[in-house]
Amino acid sequence: MYLQKVIITSALIAGIGLATANAQAKHEDTEFYTPVPKKVTPGKTINAAPSDAVVLFDGKNLDSWVMTDDRTQPAQWTVANGQLTVNKKTGNIETKQSFGNYQLHIEWQVPKNITGTGQLRGNSGLFLASMGKGDLGYELQILDSYDNNTYTNGMAGSIYKQTTPLVNPSLKPGEWQTYDVIWTAPTFKADSTVNTPAKVTVLYNGVLVQNNFELKGPTQYVGEASYKKAHGPLPVKLQAHGDKSEPVSYRNIWIREL
Template sequence: MKRKFLFTMLLAGGFCAANAQEKAKPEDTEVYTPVPPEVTPAKKAGAAPSDAIVLFDGSNLDQWVMADDRDKPAEWLVGKGILTVNKKVGNIETKKAFNNYQLHIEWRVPSNITGSGQARGNSGVFLASLGKGDAGYELQVLDSYKNKTYTNGQAGSIYKQFVPLANPTLPPGEWNTYDVVWNAPVFGADGALVKPAKVTVIFNGVVVQNDAELKGPTQYIGQAAYRQAHGASPIKLQAHGDKSEPLSFRNIWVREL
């Protein structure tokens, strides 16, 4: 009897839903607000759209400061439209702090690169910088073209957390591209984590991180964890201490989301 009653109720529910659908109009599910802002896309692939903040266009480092002393202008090398790491002075980071954003950045290890493993064209894009040193959330930059190392430390990895889904690294001397969608972590008024950071990374047109949920800021030793609450943060580029020839960056822009 109970089964028959349940079947009857399900049948009645389905009939009501079908009847409501028949009475519905197309305009019932049409919305007109909010109206998305108009954005003019770039005429050239990879160039900045109209609403982007250009962080490096090949001419100067006006948007950057030294990471360990934010009162000092960035002291990396600019020439022939590219930005080259200056390992003698340390990391640089953006003057502006960001929460959620879309980032485009291109990088190249020199054709005469030497070394192996992590000592070959090592750098990093810290998607949110949390102060002095290398503290933050690191998207690894490395010559990973036929260069063996631990897989959660190769190009396209979220360093020491997530192995990239593929390795599309181009040979030394060629420009690689990262397109990143970053969603910053959210903390409550008491400092407790409400929502972890998430990141999607497209590397030379290939998805290598797909909405990855980060365990916390990068840890070189030990497991990552959220140990401190923070808000909007700068984007940082790393001057790694390996002895290989320094790599270069170009065409860096960001869109706040």
């Protein structure tokens, strides 16, 4: 009984103390006025670049891009009718500029007259961070996945060979599709081991398909992905996949560093 009285008394004292503190508190105590967010003017449409974006492709030229296998060479893909089309004979292209954490918008189109099946149907790839020649880096898959049977961690919206998309919001071949990506780059310790892994959130045609997914490492075609090499900011890369179907096209590419 004595112990119960002590507990009750202590609770009452604590309650009185809390009530007194709340009575003395002011609403200003939990308000702050710095830092002041930088003003950013949104684009005129939902897909248009905001004022602080770096425009990587506006339909006019490839001034922001180079060849992946030889970065001294300008990008050699085709620009016509406001869009950029893969040139399979020349290879992958990537941005001149390197990026760490970012928000990226990109629109892509698989041709209406696409042929083939599985991975041979409008295959390309958006490498969220390019690690050099060929297909090295972290790949978000681009593929016709409207009505196309393939392994699910290789369909559109997948982080290639690592995870499937949460849902499949793919449109028909011939229609323009969008990716909006939030990329958090990996960080590394002084001994080159991983400090924090890469993470990515992807909206595909406005639908969430990757929700802050934690990557196991760069894309690995055979075997499990893992982090083997420390790195800092890297270019964004577009893939010229070697299939026989009609090539993928891109438009309206912009990025915001975070």
